[in-house]
Amino acid sequence: MxxxxxxxxxxxxxxxxxxxxxxxxxxxxxxxxxxxxxxxxxxxxxxxxxxxxxxxxxxxxxxxxxxxxxxxxxxxxxxxxxxxxxxxxxxxxxxxxxxxxxxxxxxxxxxxxxxxxxxxxxxxxxxxxxxxxxxxxxxxxxxxxxARTSAVTDLAGAAVMTTYVDAFTDSEQAAFTRLRKSCRINRMSGDCIAYAMVASGFAEIALDGRMQPYDYAALVPVVSGAGGIISDWEGRPLDTSGRARVVAAANPALHRAAIEILAGA
Missing domain, CATH: 3.30.540.10 (Fructose-1,6-Bisphosphatase, subunit A, domain 1)
Known part of the structure; x- marks a missing residue:
């Protein structure tokens, strides 16, 4: 800290x-x-x-x-x-x-x-x-x-949420498609509530493309304080110095798996 x-x-x-x-x-x-x-x-x-x-x-x-x-x-x-x-x-x-x-x-x-x-x-x-x-x-x-995040650690049992896929670039869309096909459930139109659902254990992963600091700054303490991991798509901690692609997961295992898929692994 x-x-x-x-x-x-x-x-x-x-x-x-x-x-x-x-x-x-x-x-x-x-x-x-x-x-x-x-x-x-x-x-x-x-x-x-x-x-x-x-x-x-x-x-x-x-x-x-x-x-x-x-x-x-x-x-x-x-x-x-x-x-x-x-x-x-x-x-x-x-x-x-x-x-x-x-x-x-x-x-x-x-x-x-x-x-x-x-x-x-x-x-x-x-x-x-x-x-x-x-x-x-x-x-x-x-x-x-x-509020506590989910104990699910396998992507095959996870629910993934995003706001709207039209905001993704072509490469981001392909990455999200890989991720959602690895998960049990996927839902759209989440906005900040998707991240709240991760914090409360009703979803396991939430992600979005380029977001402004006012879109994600509040999400960081909420997700982290519930036991989750939130970072940019490369796994780096979020700060508010500029725009970022954001991914939140219920636990380190799911976060690692999501980061690998988003990177094309």
């Missing part, structure tokens, strides 16, 4: 504040769920709604008031103080396509990083009120109870 300041290790206050941010986002999002909405397209063709923007805005306002020296990186409003060692990384609605089509498989992602290293993460589903929280040195909790 890196030398994380006692600020995180000794106090529950930061965990409580992160929970408060997720509460605020949920309050902003729920009134818009399954309601008529204008859906805009951003420069990268991904959708955005008033709910995305409202949820991020209310979280940023709370951070500015409580930790004005911390940095913020959010999907909708970009960077504030990008050189600060502590950074809050926010994705107000991870899975906007699911949100606008009325599917409750999206989530709010809240992460805190120290020098690019994710030390705290929340995956919150504001409609079902499911919340996973992981913090370095602490076990992951799902709605206040310990």
């Amino acid at each position: 890196r030398d994380i300041p006692a600020f995180l290790q000794s106090a529950d206050d930061i965990v409580a504040f992160a929970n408060h941010l997720a509460d605020l986002a949920g309050e902003a999002i729920r009134p818009y769920f399954r309601q008529p909405l204008d859906v805009e397209s951003k420069a990268d063709a991904s959708p955005v709604t008033v709910a995305d923007r409202a949820a991020e805005a209310v979280m940023r306002k709370a951070i500015e008031a409580e930790f004005p020296d911390h940095g913020i990186f959010g999907e909708e409003y970009g960077h504030a103080r990008p050189d600060a060692p502590w950074q809050w990384i926010l994705d107000p609605i991870d899975g906007t396509k699911s949100f606008v089509t009325g599917l409750p498989i999206f989530g709010t992602l809240v992460a805190l990083t120290y020098e690019f290293h994710p030390v705290l993460g929340i995956i919150d589903q504001p409609v079902t009120r499911d919340r996973w929280i992981g913090a370095e040195g602490r076990p992951t909790q799902h709605n206040g109870r310990p």
